[in-house]
Amino acid sequence: MKIGVIGYSTTEFGELWDRSPRDLSREVFLNSLKGARLEAAKIEALYVGNMLAGILGNQANLASFYAEELGIAVPSVRVEAACASGSVALHNAVQSVKAGLYKTVMVLGIEKMTDHTQDEVIAGLMAAGSDEERASGITFAGLYALIAQTYMKKYGISEEDLAEIPVKNHFHGSLNPKAQFRNLITVEQVMKSARISDPLKLLDCSPISDGASAVIISSDSKLLAKSKGVTIVASQLGTDSVGLCGREDLTTLKSAVSASKKAYAEASIKAHEVAVAEVHDCFSIAEAIALEDLSFSKKGMGVLDVKNGKVTLGSSGVIINPSGGLKACGHPVGATGIKQVIEIAMQLEGVAGKRQVKNATIGLTHNVGGSGAVAGVHILRI
Numbered sequence: 001m002k003i004g005v006i007g008y009s010t011t012e013f014g015e016l017w018d019r020s021p022r023d024l025s026r027e028v029f030l031n032s033l034k035g036a037r038l039e040a041a042k043i044e045a046l047y048v049g050n051m052l053a054g055i056l057g058n059q060a061n062l063a064s065f066y067a068e069e070l071g072i073a074v075p076s077v078r079v080e081a082a083c084a085s086g087s088v089a090l091h092n093a094v095q096s097v098k099a100g101l102y103k104t105v106m107v108l109g110i111e112k113m114t115d116h117t118q119d120e121v122i123a124g125l126m127a128a129g130s131d132e133e134r135a136s137g138i139t140f141a142g143l144y145a146l147i148a149q150t151y152m153k154k155y156g157i158s159e160e161d162l163a164e165i166p167v168k169n170h171f172h173g174s175l176n177p178k179a180q181f182r183n184l185i186t187v188e189q190v191m192k193s194a195r196i197s198d199p200l201k202l203l204d205c206s207p208i209s210d211g212a213s214a215v216i217i218s219s220d221s222k223l224l225a226k227s228k229g230v231t232i233v234a235s236q237l238g239t240d241s242v243g244l245c246g247r248e249d250l251t252t253l254k255s256a257v258s259a260s261k262k263a264y265a266e267a268s269i270k271a272h273e274v275a276v277a278e279v280h281d282c283f284s285i286a287e288a289i290a291l292e293d294l295s296f297s298k299k300g301m302g303v304l305d306v307k308n309g310k311v312t313l314g315s316s317g318v319i320i321n322p323s324g325g326l327k328a329c330g331h332p333v334g335a336t337g338i339k340q341v342i343e344i345a346m347q348l349e350g351v352a353g354k355r356q357v358k359n360a361t362i363g364l365t366h367n368v369g370g371s372g373a374v375a376g377v378h379i380l381r382i
Contacts, residue, residue, distance in 0.1 A: 003097055005380065006104075006218050006227040007036025008342045013211035013330030014180040015114045021053070022069050024212035025110055029070045032106070032214045037226060043216070044102040046076040049089030049109040050334035055124040056116045066108060082128035082369030083282065085109065086213070086337025087237075087376030093217060094235040103220045109338030110212040121208050125333070128370040130243025141205060141283065143244055143371045145197035148285040150250040152199065155300035157288075159199050163190035164307040165284040166203050166327050172313060173324025175355040180209055180330030204284040209330035213338035215345075230345045234266035234379035242373045253372035256293040260366070263377040264295075267362075271295035274318050274379075275360040276347045278340035280368040281325040290366050291320065294377075313355060322347065322355040337367035341378060348382040 009031035011024050033040060046067050054060030063076035079089035086109030093105045113121050126134055133143065151157065167187055173179040185203060193202040217232065218224065238258030241247060247254075264271060271294060279294070281287035288302035296318050297305045305311055311320035323329045323343040326336060344363035346352045362381045369375070 001098055001219055002224060003094055003217055003219050003232045004224045004227050005215055005230045005232065005341070005345045006223050007032040007038060007216035008214065008345055009035060010178060010213040010339050010342050011211050012178045013209050013332060016210040017114065019210065021110060021112045024112070024210070025066050025069055025108060028108065028212045028214035029106070032216050036216050036223070038216065038223070040070070040072050042104055043072050043074060043106045045074050045096060045105045046070070046072060047089040047093045047105065047107045048076065048078045049086035049107065049337060050078060050111060051080055051082055051085045052111060052113065052124045052333065055127060056120060057112065081374050083280070083333040084337060084367045084369030084374045084376050085334045087365065087367035087378065088374065090215065090337060090341060090378065091235045091237055091376055094232055097217060097219050104216065104218040104223065106214060106216050107338060108212065108214045109335035111332035111334040112210050113208045113332060114210050118208065128373070130245070132245060133243050139197070140371065141197040141200055144283040144285055145200045146244060147250050147289070148199055151285060151288065154251055157303045160187055160191065161303045161307055162199070162204065162284050162288070163187040165281065165287050165303065166190055168306055168312050169281060169321050169325040169327040172322050172355055173328025175353070176324050176329060179324040179328050180207060181324070181328045200283055206282045206326035206331040209332040211330060211332035211335045211339070213335045213342055215338055215341055228349045229382045230348050230380055232378060233381050234263035234377070236262040236266060236377050238375045240372050242370060244371055251289060253289060253293055253368065253375060255372050255375035256290065256366060256368060256377070259375045259377040260294045263379050267379040269362060269379070274362050274364045276319045276322060276344060276357040277364040277366065278321055278323060278343050279325070279366040281321060281327050282331060282368070286368065287320065287325065294364070294366060313357065319357045322352065322357060337365065337376060340365035340367060341380070344380050348380060
């Protein structure tokens, strides 16, 4: 069965003080329908990816909330999987189409974070941590700092090496008109930025963001014939323990390894065939590990491959995070997984503008919840 991406839209990501969640959802809904040349009545189901609305906004009935706002009286489901909520929502949508329940489905990823204090947001995000981690008072910056310390000691990587990752992502983000940060940064600036949790500094961390993204997927042959030909050829999930305690190796995320292996098998491809990927760089170290977990880099070489320009626009290898990634594009947690898919769809269609990857026919998304408790991997091709 062919499942195509027939329409999509994403808002600008950032501190959108003057935009409500209703405004954001309406924008991407209407624009994705317009792109698909489709009437709202053709949408048969709605899946909503969101993490924090119940915690921060006291609105947990999001499936009905957004179905009502969008004016579509269809079966609606809210999916929560921490920062992988968007990816897991899409996975559920894909499976529902494969099962024959629906032909044409919309997936909305959305988060409104900046209306709340930093402490409220950080506490809300830690709802994705283990009981032991919350009791200790650690944050996700602290958890990824432990991962970074372990990785750097094991592979002899310096803080300056690690700083090359946000530098690369800001370069890519400078080419993305919808990115939260479009400014170039240097290794020196990363090193001088405030220390958040050693060795991670402010410019190693993705920001608190608002934003919404939507995709429309379909197996309807008539709609596919009118589309630009981007199809989802793999949709896989992987899981691991909620907390870091007890994991055998802190330099890999088993959930991502599992999901990617299954995705490559489902798509009948090898990692080296992927031309462009959006990976979950919530912190700099997360991108380095993602490159290795996805088999784009050898173990211990993820940071150095970024430093040596092997994954930057213009290189001959797989291009990583042309959108700017979570670091520069922004990370409204429920929307990220859907934004990643939209970026890959744009790359495959050849409409990504200044950040276009040449001759891209296969792309991948990698979206992680928590410190690796869940991971979603999607592979698209044209």
